[in-house]
Amino acid sequence: MTELHTGSAAGARFIGDLRDALPPDRVVTRPETLEGLSRDKAHVLEPGRALVGAFPTSAAEVSTVLQLATEHRIPVVPRGAGSGLAGGANAVDGCVILSTLRMDRxxxxxxxxxxxxxxxxxxxxxxxxxxxxxxxxxxxxxxxxxxxxxxxxxxxxxxxxxxxxxxxxxxxxxxxxxxxxxxxxxxxxxxxxxxxxxxxxxxxxxxxxxxxxxxxxxxxxxxxSPLPAGTLLASFPSLADAAKAVASMPSVTPSVLELMDQTTIRAVEEWQHLGLDIGSAAMLIARSDTADFGRAELDAVEKACQASGATVIHRSIDALESEGLMGARRAALPALERLGITLLEDVAVPRGRVVDLVQAVVRIAEEHDIRIGTFGHVGDGNLHPTLVIPRGDLAAQGRAMQAAEAIAAAALSLGGTLTGEHGIGTLKRHQLAGEIGPDGLRASWAIKNALDPLGIMNPGKVLPPRQAIPD
Ligand SMILES: Cc1cc2nc3c(=O)[nH]c(=O)nc-3n(C[C@H](O)[C@H](O)[C@H](O)COP(=O)(O)OP(=O)(O)OC[C@H]3O[C@@H](n4cnc5c(N)ncnc54)[C@H](O)[C@@H]3O)c2cc1C
CATH class of the missing domain: 3.30.465.10 (Uridine Diphospho-n-acetylenolpyruvylglucosamine Reductase; domain 3)
Structure with missing residues (x-):
């Protein structure tokens, strides 16, 4: 890969050419604006220092930015809304942050x-x-x-x-x-x-x-548009029981099947006062948008929940109440963020192994003495064990990093993946080899080199350095 230019002289020439080629409002260099553009929501990661921000409004303008970046060997970090959780949109030193937010038609x-x-x-x-x-x-x-x-x-x-x-x-x-x-x-x-x-x-x-x-x-x-959905809420005496219920309903495909553990339920309830059952160890939220507010499908879900030991089952066809429950689930991450710095895991396993995964997470939390709130898209086998680090507690941060590695390793050992939906970004780059192996890395680098031979596109993200691939 070619050496990228992050030094000030090359950077200044790049900015000059960018300003010449694009209308003035497309290029920003104010440090405060760059600072705001430089990080996503992966709070445990430190971004690099961006050189300049570009706000193109068309593919032609994006093309101009990339041609100039190629000419000057400047790294390019594409950026949407910056809500990513893997550091993918974080600045790298000397980069142009290419925001797409003005291409909103x-x-x-x-x-x-x-x-x-x-x-x-x-x-x-x-x-x-x-x-x-x-x-x-x-x-x-x-x-x-x-x-x-x-x-x-x-x-x-x-x-x-x-x-x-x-x-x-x-x-x-x-x-x-x-x-x-x-x-x-x-x-x-x-x-x-x-x-x-x-x-x-x-x-x-x-x-x-x-x-x-x-x-x-x-x-x-x-x-x-789907038919109006019915919603089912089930409370369980243990997290493993809730996971068991999910594994025991393979014949139904609800339109939503979400899990929240007690730590998450309590965090949401303390924040939003929705009347959630803070005594239950775990909660499943299922929705079905088949005929008659999903009656037949939710009957099957209810039966599976009962057989797995659900203590309370509540069903609703009221749209407002259902939206309230979905809102509670969507509040999970911001609610946990109120408790400390969060490190959000995003592992996924085959649905039949969810029970093993939640048990592994509970064990890892104990072993590393870290508070973990687990929630997620359990119907897809995709969970977000969220490690909560008390602010300023560096020792806990170290333990949390180790616990996160252990959770990822547990998911892989269960036939799962490091990331179900958030991506590798910078957060999990060092772990990718563990999932795709040296052949997968070599094939990925071959594709990268073919499409981006100078390595200017979001360098340092997703793929570990080529030199690190074992023979
Ligand atoms: C409260 C909360 C809840 C979330 N829930 C979910 C969830 O349920 N499911 C889920 O999948 N994620 C979830 N996320 C994570 C995040 O919202 C998603 O990853 C989302 O897709 C990122 O979109 P963004 O526009 O913010 O992208 P950014 O964070 O700006 O960028 C994400 C990545 O995409 C690249 N990128 C952005 N735009 C482009 C482009 N036009 N071309 C090429 N590359 C580009 C960036 O370089 C970066 O690598 C959640 C995040 C938060 C904060």
Missing amino acids: IVEINTDDMIAVVGPGVINAKLSAEVAKRGLMYAPDPSSFEISSIGGNLATNAGGLRCVKYGVTREATLGLEVVLADGAILRTGRRSVKGVAGYDLVSLFVGSEGTLGVITEATLRLRP
Whole structure:
């Protein structure tokens, strides 16, 4: 890989050329603005120092930024809303932060083809609201849907609450426009739901965390708005019992199947006073949008919960009450953040191994003397054990880092993955080899080198250094 220029003379020339090529409001160098653009929500990571920020409004302007970055060998960090949890959008020293937030146009919503064509800066909730007005649904709904951008969702292959039934972002992506490192504008994919011509480049770019190019437009699959959903809330005497219930309902696919443990329930209740049962060790929230408010499907869920020892089961078809419960689940992370610095894990295992995973997390919390609140998309086997570090307690921070490594190792040993939806970013870069192995790393580096030979795209993210690959 070529040496990237982060020194002041090269940087100054780059900024000068950027200002010459773009309208004045597209380029920012104010230190306070750069500081705000330099980190995401992975609170335990320290970002580098950005050189400049760019706010292009079109693919052509993104192309200009990348051509100049290539010419001057300047690292490029693509950035959506900065809500990522893996340090993917964190600045690296001497970089240009390329924000897509001004590319926020919904270009087309086509109800016949059931697709939307959007810029990367569109906020997920805005797209969802616009398509809902036309009787359609954009399915991927990360808990951060009100703040995260479609570009960020694509780049991380975001999951969400209803992904258990409708699939994650990759399943909703038909076509992409991507500006490559050298400034070339690539259009790949299609508008039809089916299509298998050539390599599946769309799937390659989805989840590539800004390391292969900048996504500048997406053609997204829409679905009919679902029927009104019914909601079921079940309380359990232990976390393992709740996990057992999930493993024992393989014949149903609720539209939501979420878990919260006692630490999380208490944190949400202390903050929002919603009347949650703080005595229960764990809570499952299931929704079904099949006929009659999901009656038959929720009957099956209820039976599985009862057989696994649920102490309280509450069902509702009231839309407001259901939304309140979903809000409680979405409040899990911010509620835990009120208790200290959080280190959010994002492991996923096959659904039948969730019981083993939650038991491993409880054991690891005890062994490392760390408070962990566990919640997540349990129907997908995807949990977020969230390690809470008392502010200023460096010893606890060290123990938390070790506990997080142990949780990731436990997930791998159960046939799972390091990250179900947040991505590798900088947070888990050192662990990637443990999951994909040396051959996987070599293949990944071959792709990276082919698309970004100078290594300017989000360097230091996702892939560990090539030199570190064992023979
Ligand atoms: C409270 C809270 C709840 C969350 N819940 C969920 C959840 O349920 N599911 C989930 O999956 N995530 C969740 N997240 C994490 C985060 O919201 C997602 O990862 C989201 O997809 C990031 O979008 P963003 O626009 O903020 O991207 P950013 O954080 O700005 O960027 C994320 C990554 O994408 C790259 N990137 C951004 N835009 C582009 C682009 N146009 N082209 C190429 N690369 C790009 C960046 O370089 C970076 O690597 C949550 C976060 C918070 C704070």
